[in-house]
Amino acid sequence: MIARKWLLVLALLTPGLGLILLLIGMVVYIAIAQSFGFYALRGDSAFSTEFWSEVLGRKLFSKAVRYSIYVGVWSAVLSIALAYPLAIWLRKPFPGSIGIGAILKAPLLVHGLVAAFLFINVISYNGLLNQAMQGLGIWSEPRRLQNDSNAIGVLLLQTWKNMPFALLLLAGAVQSISEDVLDAARDMGAGSWARFRKVIAPLTVSGMQAAMVIIFIGALADFTFQTTVGPTNLQSMAQLMVSFKVRGDWHSAAVVGVSLMIIALVGSAVLAVVARAVMRGRIR
Amino acid sequence: MNHAWLNSMLMAMVVGIAFIWLAIPFTMAVLWSLVDPVEPWTADKLLPPTMSFYRWTDMWENSSLKSALVSSYTLAPSAAILALSLAFPTAYALGRISFPGRETAKLLCLLPLVVPPFITAIFFSSILFQLGLNTWRFGAIVFAHSILFLPYAIRILTVSFEQVRQDHIDAARDLGASPFARFRVAYLPALRPGISATLLIVFIQSIEEFAIAFIIGSPDIVTIPTLLYSALGQDFVRPNAAVLSLILVVPNVFLMLILERLMKTANPALLSGKG
Numbered sequence: 001m002i003a004r005k006w007l008l009v010l011a012l013l014t015p016g017l018g019l020i021l022l023l024i025g026m027v028v029y030i031a032i033a034q035s036f037g038f039y040a041l042r043g044d045s046a047f048s049t050e051f052w053s054e055v056l057g058r059k060l061f062s063k064a065v066r067y068s069i070y071v072g073v074w075s076a077v078l079s080i081a082l083a084y085p086l087a088i089w090l091r092k093p094f095p096g097s098i099g100i101g102a103i104l105k106a107p108l109l110v111h112g113l114v115a116a117f118l119f120i121n122v123i124s125y126n127g128l129l130n131q132a133m134q135g136l137g138i139w140s141e142p143r144r145l146q147n148d149s150n151a152i153g154v155l156l157l158q159t160w161k162n163m164p165f166a167l168l169l170l171a172g173a174v175q176s177i178s179e180d181v182l183d184a185a186r187d188m189g190a191g192s193w194a195r196f197r198k199v200i201a202p203l204t205v206s207g208m209q210a211a212m213v214i215i216f217i218g219a220l221a222d223f224t225f226q227t228t229v230g231p232t233n234l235q236s237m238a239q240l241m242v243s244f245k246v247r248g249d250w251h252s253a254a255v256v257g258v259s260l261m262i263i264a265l266v267g268s269a270v271l272a273v274v275a276r277a278v279m280r281g282r283i284r
Numbered sequence: 285m286n287h288a289w290l291n292s293m294l295m296a297m298v299v300g301i302a303f304i305w306l307a308i309p310f311t312m313a314v315l316w317s318l319v320d321p322v323e324p325w326t327a328d329k330l331l332p333p334t335m336s337f338y339r340w341t342d343m344w345e346n347s348s349l350k351s352a353l354v355s356s357y358t359l360a361p362s363a364a365i366l367a368l369s370l371a372f373p374t375a376y377a378l379g380r381i382s383f384p385g386r387e388t389a390k391l392l393c394l395l396p397l398v399v400p401p402f403i404t405a406i407f408f409s410s411i412l413f414q415l416g417l418n419t420w421r422f423g424a425i426v427f428a429h430s431i432l433f434l435p436y437a438i439r440i441l442t443v444s445f446e447q448v449r450q451d452h453i454d455a456a457r458d459l460g461a462s463p464f465a466r467f468r469v470a471y472l473p474a475l476r477p478g479i480s481a482t483l484l485i486v487f488i489q490s491i492e493e494f495a496i497a498f499i500i501g502s503p504d505i506v507t508i509p510t511l512l513y514s515a516l517g518q519d520f521v522r523p524n525a526a527v528l529s530l531i532l533v534v535p536n537v538f539l540m541l542i543l544e545r546l547m548k549t550a551n552p553a554l555l556s557g558k559g
Contacts, residue, residue, distance in 0.1 A: 009383050016374025016438050017393055023431045024395045027407040034410065041413055089294060096295055103302040109537045111492050113512045114529040118309035120516070121316065121526075126327035128308065160305070214397075221400030224494060228516050238402040242499075245406050257403045264400065 028261070034254035041250055051251040060240065061256065065263065068237040071151060072220030072267065075158035076212045082159065083166035083211070087174045088200065101171075105164045112161055116228040119157055120146060146229065153229040158219045166211040173207030174200060201279040209275050213268040220264055237263075316526035339523045347524070349531075352511040359422070359497075359507065360490040363429035367486040368479065370430060371437035378438065379445025390442070396432045401495035404432065409500050421505050428496045433486045440485065440547075444478025445471075481546045488539050492532070508532050 037048035223238040244253035320334040
């Protein structure tokens with residue numbers, strides 16, 4: 001009976017979970033194998049660490065790694081820093097709070113490419129922002145804002161797109177804190193900052209970590225924002241991987257892909273641990 | 285009173301920011317899509333001097349828009365139906381059978397969401413090359429989309445299966461219902477909103493998906509996002525990009541609003557008529 005039940009469960013899990021594990025497992029396996037010279041689509045397939053040493057030694061690669069981490073970390077931090085106060089503000093319903101919540105979450109419905117287009121429209125050379133700044137007399141002539149070299153445009157877009165997502169997760173976490181706990185803290189004389197540090201922050205840390213990690217991985221691996229509004233003298237890791245692949249250099253693309261996965265994993269773990277330490281007040 | 289004042293200040297601020305953040309860019313997109321080519325919209329004019337639907341009809345007749353719409357709106361329902369059928373058995377197991385490791389299985393189902401999409405796209409295309417299936421583009425995209433969005437499908441259907449009431453199943457059995465009749469009277473009413481929500485969410489995600497469609501589909505299959513991407517890059521014509529942006533965004537906003545309603549009605553008490 002037990003064996004029959006297990007067989008049934010396995011049979012039921014195969015089309016769903018089974019296919020997920022098969023596809024993602026194969027993708028990760030092929031990426032690792034190709035980064036070590038196997039599964040060559042041209043030439044010999046043999047074990048080699050040459051691709052790793054070659055790609056890792058290139059300045060292009062280290063610049064892409066630094067740049068992607070910069071975008072990943074800042075996007076996550078900015079989105080969460082903006083979403084936290086909003087989540088706390090919207091914790092208790094008030095007249096109009098549903099409308100405000102809907103407005104804040106609206107970017108979730110807008111495709112990233114559309115967001116990029118809207119953004120380009122606003123910041124273009126003859127765009128609204130330049131016009132407004134000139135009209136106000138702040139700038140004497142239009143400035144080139146598109147593809148800025150500090151990737152402010154990319155960070156703005158990432159925050160625009162991800163803040164609502166962080167808000168969604170944090171609002172859920174903040175709303176689940178019982179009113180009694182906050183009342184108790186208030187009765188004991190805790191001000192709003194103390195209530196945040198000592199009650200809200202520790203109780204919402206797992207929701208915050210989840211938002212942080214998901215936004216970090218998404219922004220770290222960004223391709224579309226980078227290629228549409230990002231700096232032209234820098235490449236993100238995903239962009240570098242695609243450019244290797246387009247040239248038919250699958251092994252180098254695989255090295256970048258595997259590095260991206262490792263950075264995503266290690267980076268997420270580091271961010272989660274740091275976020276927990278900060279929120280629990282161990283680092284001041 | 286001080287608190288109420290602060291609240292209204294904050295509300296005014298959010299509405300003001302949302303105006304700059306959402307209303308102005310979208311109004312500009314609509315205006316740009318209406319710019320008639322006989323007279324360009326220059327920086328010194330507040331509104332386009334001549335407005336018409338020329339860009340819309342021109343895009344419809346002379347660009348890949350038609351084929352992009354056909355492929356996007358064929359890929360998406362196919363992926364949605366495939367994802368629903370693949371997720372159904374797994375969701376049943378996760379929602380109605382208790383077995384050791386169930387929570388781990390639920391977590392593993394989220395894997396496609398944490399692997400960066402361009403990694404999945406590139407190395408899935410590498411697998412297709414290894415298998416000699418690299419010309420099988422349409423099927424490959426449908427397959428990849430349905431697996432990539434299985435996490436949503438499994439999650440929603442698992443919750444629906446958990447909400448099926450055991451007393452309804454037992455009552456149906458006691459009254460001598462066949463397995464099919466039991467499914468129809470006890471399971472289906474509780475599952476229906478979950479099924480619609482699953483179809484809808486995979487549909488929306490598939491319409492919007494870029495990495496797989498871009499890497500696997502090019503150059504033969506153009507979808508709306510890949511067409512918009514090229515309109516933003518190598519052949520940037522602002523009014524055309526505006527038309528494409530609106531075509532991508534407007535239908536999906538309505539679909540998302542329907543989805544939100546469906547997710548709210550996924551409540552067994554409402555469906556079975558008792559609390």
